[in-house]
Amino acid sequence: MEKQNQAQTQSIAENSQPKLLSLSQFRRELGIPLILAKKLIVWGEVGSVRAIDGTLRIAASEIAIAKKLVATPVQKARLFVKALGPGLITGASDDDPSGIGTYSAVGATFGLAILWMAVWLLPVMTAIQEVCARIGVVTNKGLAGVIKTHYSRKILIGSVSLLIIANIVNIGADLGAMAAAIGMFSDINFYLVIILLTIVISLLEIFVQYHLYVKFLKFLTISVLAYVVTGFMIQPDWLDIFKHSFIPSITFSNEYLFAMVAVFGTTITPYLFFWQASEEVEENKMFKHDCKVQRGLYDRIAHMRTDVYTGMILANIVFYFIVLTTAQVLFKNGITNINTAADAARALAPLAGKNAAALFAFGIIGTGLLAIPVLAGSGAYALSEVLNWKEGLELKFLKAKGFYLIITLSIVFGGLFNFFKINPIAALYWSAFLNGIIAVPLLYLIMKIGDNPEIMGEERHPKWVKFFGWFAVVAMTIAILVMVGMEFI
Numbered sequence: 001m002e003k004q005n006q007a008q009t010q011s012i013a014e015n016s017q018p019k020l021l022s023l024s025q026f027r028r029e030l031g032i033p034l035i036l037a038k039k040l041i042v043w044g045e046v047g048s049v050r051a052i053d054g055t056l057r058i059a060a061s062e063i064a065i066a067k068k069l070v071a072t073p074v075q076k077a078r079l080f081v082k083a084l085g086p087g088l089i090t091g092a093s094d095d096d097p098s099g100i101g102t103y104s105a106v107g108a109t110f111g112l113a114i115l116w117m118a119v120w121l122l123p124v125m126t127a128i129q130e131v132c133a134r135i136g137v138v139t140n141k142g143l144a145g146v147i148k149t150h151y152s153r154k155i156l157i158g159s160v161s162l163l164i165i166a167n168i169v170n171i172g173a174d175l176g177a178m179a180a181a182i183g184m185f186s187d188i189n190f191y192l193v194i195i196l197l198t199i200v201i202s203l204l205e206i207f208v209q210y211h212l213y214v215k216f217l218k219f220l221t222i223s224v225l226a227y228v229v230t231g232f233m234i235q236p237d238w239l240d241i242f243k244h245s246f247i248p249s250i251t252f253s254n255e256y257l258f259a260m261v262a263v264f265g266t267t268i269t270p271y272l273f274f275w276q277a278s279e280e281v282e283e284n285k286m287f288k289h290d291c292k293v294q295r296g297l298y299d300r301i302a303h304m305r306t307d308v309y310t311g312m313i314l315a316n317i318v319f320y321f322i323v324l325t326t327a328q329v330l331f332k333n334g335i336t337n338i339n340t341a342a343d344a345a346r347a348l349a350p351l352a353g354k355n356a357a358a359l360f361a362f363g364i365i366g367t368g369l370l371a372i373p374v375l376a377g378s379g380a381y382a383l384s385e386v387l388n389w390k391e392g393l394e395l396k397f398l399k400a401k402g403f404y405l406i407i408t409l410s411i412v413f414g415g416l417f418n419f420f421k422i423n424p425i426a427a428l429y430w431s432a433f434l435n436g437i438i439a440v441p442l443l444y445l446i447m448k449i450g451d452n453p454e455i456m457g458e459e460r461h462p463k464w465v466k467f468f469g470w471f472a473v474v475a476m477t478i479a480i481l482v483m484v485g486m487e488f489i
Contacts, residue, residue, distance in 0.1 A: 020049070020057040029063050030070055045069060097177035097368045098170055099266040102432040103319055105338045106259045107326030112244035113256075115327065117263050118320035119245050125268050126312040127468035128443065131450040131461065132273045136280030138459045142391075143277045144382035147445070150455055159445060160382045162438045166431075167271050167379045168410055172417025173431040174368045174375070179418070181364035191419065197368075198415040205373045205411075206404045209394050231321035236328045245320075257483040258433060264476055265436025267319060273446055275378035282392060372411065380406040437480065443473050 021029065026046075027037035040046040046062045069075065106114045132143065139146050147156045179193040250256065330336070377393060380403050384391035389402035397404050447469045451460050461469065 019060040021060060021063075022057065026058045026063070026066075030066055032070055040066060040069065097174040097181075097364050097371070098431050098435075099319070100322060100364060100367065101173075101177055101338075102262050102266045103322035104326045104330075106263060107323040108330040108338050109336050110256065110259060111327040111331040112241065112324070113249050113251070114259060114263065115241070115244045115320065115323050116246060116248045117260070117267075118316050118323060120248070121264070121267050121319075122312065122316045123464075124468045124472045125316070126309060127465040128268055128446070128472060129272065129276050129312055130465055131446055131469055132276040133280050134459060135446070135450060135456070136277035138456055140281055141277075142281060142381045142385050143274045143446070143449075144385035146277075146449055146455060148385060150449070150452070151445075155445065156386060159442060160379075160386055162442065163270050163274060163382055164379045164410070166269075166435050166438050167375045168413050169417065169431045169434060170269075170271065171372055171375050171411055171414025174372055175411075175415050176418045176422070178365050178368040181361040184361060194415050194418050198411050201369065201372050201376075202408050202411050205376065205393070205407055206397055209396070225318075228317060228321045230325045234325060234328050236324065241324060252482070252486070254483060254486055257479055257486070260479055261436035261476070261483065262432040263436075264472075264479075265434065265439060266432035267315070268439055268443075268472065269435050270438050270442050271375050271378040273378075273442060274382045275374050278378065278381035278391075282394060372414075373407075375414075376407040376410040379410050380404070436476065440473060440476050440480065443469070443476075447473060 030037065041048045041058070046058060046066050048058050048062075135141075135143060135146060141149070144156065144160055147159055175194055175197055178197055179190050182188065182193050183190055250260075326338075330338070381391055383389075383406050384400075384403045387402065390400045391403040392400060395403070447461075447466075449455055450469070451466065453460060
């Protein structure tokens with residue numbers, strides 16, 4: 001009898017204690033991604049406690065509160081986008097005016113023959129961006145800071161010099177494309193637009209702190225969806241599209257190999273390597289400031305992965321639909337040469353009628369406003385780490401004057417690039433090709449860093465990351481050597 005009473009007392013005591021869920025159980029109950037479940041805790045919307053084993057636990061009573069926050073698909077999608085950070089911005093900025101111009105040019109020139117690269121490059125670019133993000137998470141340093149600590153000064157200066165050169169050319173090409181897009185439906189002087197864009201973008205990046213600026217950048221990611229919509233509007237032959245999506249059709253000609261290198265360069269771009277690592281450091285600073293619950297290394301890497309994968313998938317979907325649209329509309333109608341922004345806009349004319357120019361301009365201007373700060377910021381992070389200057393978009397101007405000076409000069413020199421009267425689309429194409437050439441030695445270095453136990457400890461490359469990362473290095477090196485060899489045959 002006494003034992004029965006003790007059992008009843010213990011049962012009542014257990015039932016009186018609130019049931020605690022693990023983070024995985026909590027997110028499954030709500031049907032939301034892990035990254036959003038964590039952010040609900042960080043934002044203070046859901047209460048949690050730290051268990052003895054260091055994991056987060058959430059009371060079952062918090063489920064009802066959380067369900068109200070994600071009651072509809074729209075609410076869930078809005079919060080998910082809000083929860084994303086550097087990975088989303090990195091992915092969307094990958095489809096900058098340089099990317100749009102390059103994808104449009106290859107779609108018009110080669111039709112669907114190069115569409116397969118959108119699918120095949122997805123695991124490659126995801127692996128590479130995970131390497132960069134992982135380096136930032138584990139070391140809490142940007143790429144330049146890691147190279148400075150563990151490698152020779154020659155390698156450091158060479159890496160950062162290549163980055164700065166590629167970035168300035170890319171910024172100039174992007175500003176030119178934005179000005180050309182505005183000029184398609186406005187009489188405002190091209191060079192005046194360049195000057196105004198240079199001033200506005202510089203001021204925004206200097207005087208708006210990261211936690212506010214990142215919201216502005218995430219909002220601009222909407223602009224890339226204009227090109228996805230057009231792909232469905234033209235009602236293509238999807239069976240033919242899917243065939244070209246998975247079966248490579250490589251032509252060993254200089255033009256085709258040049259296009260492959262340019263596509264690689266605009267998809268797997270050097271500035272994204274440095275930006276991704278540095279923004280993981282910025283993101284960690286924000287978490288330390290905003291979150292009362294300290295995150296372990298495993299938590300940070302899991303958070304990073306969802307973010308990076310989402311951004312890379314977005315980037316490649318946009319890449320896919322730009323090539324698809326220009327191939328179906330321009331290539332099929334014999335317009336195989338894109339020389340101006342207006343030529344690229346013709347890809348949208350059958351779809352949006354009189355609004356084609358405006359829709360094209362929205363994509364170019366929106367992605368330009370997103371990508372140029374990323375380009376200038378990535379170079380500023382790298383050079384500031386080389387010179388031991390204070391760096392970070394969360395710092396005010398007076399506390400990081402050198403950092404913001406690099407940003408300003410990068411944008412200004414990029415703007416001056418346009419006063420040489422270089423065709424914007426041609427500049428975009430050559431900028432992408434230059435990025436492809438520069439990416440190879442930087443990729444080699446990044447793969448070596450990510451697999452170095454002295455730097456990464458036990459958080460070295462997963463096997464799939466190692467495979468696709470080195471595959472990119474080898475494949476690009478072969479493509480470049482073959483192309484150079486064909487020049488002398």
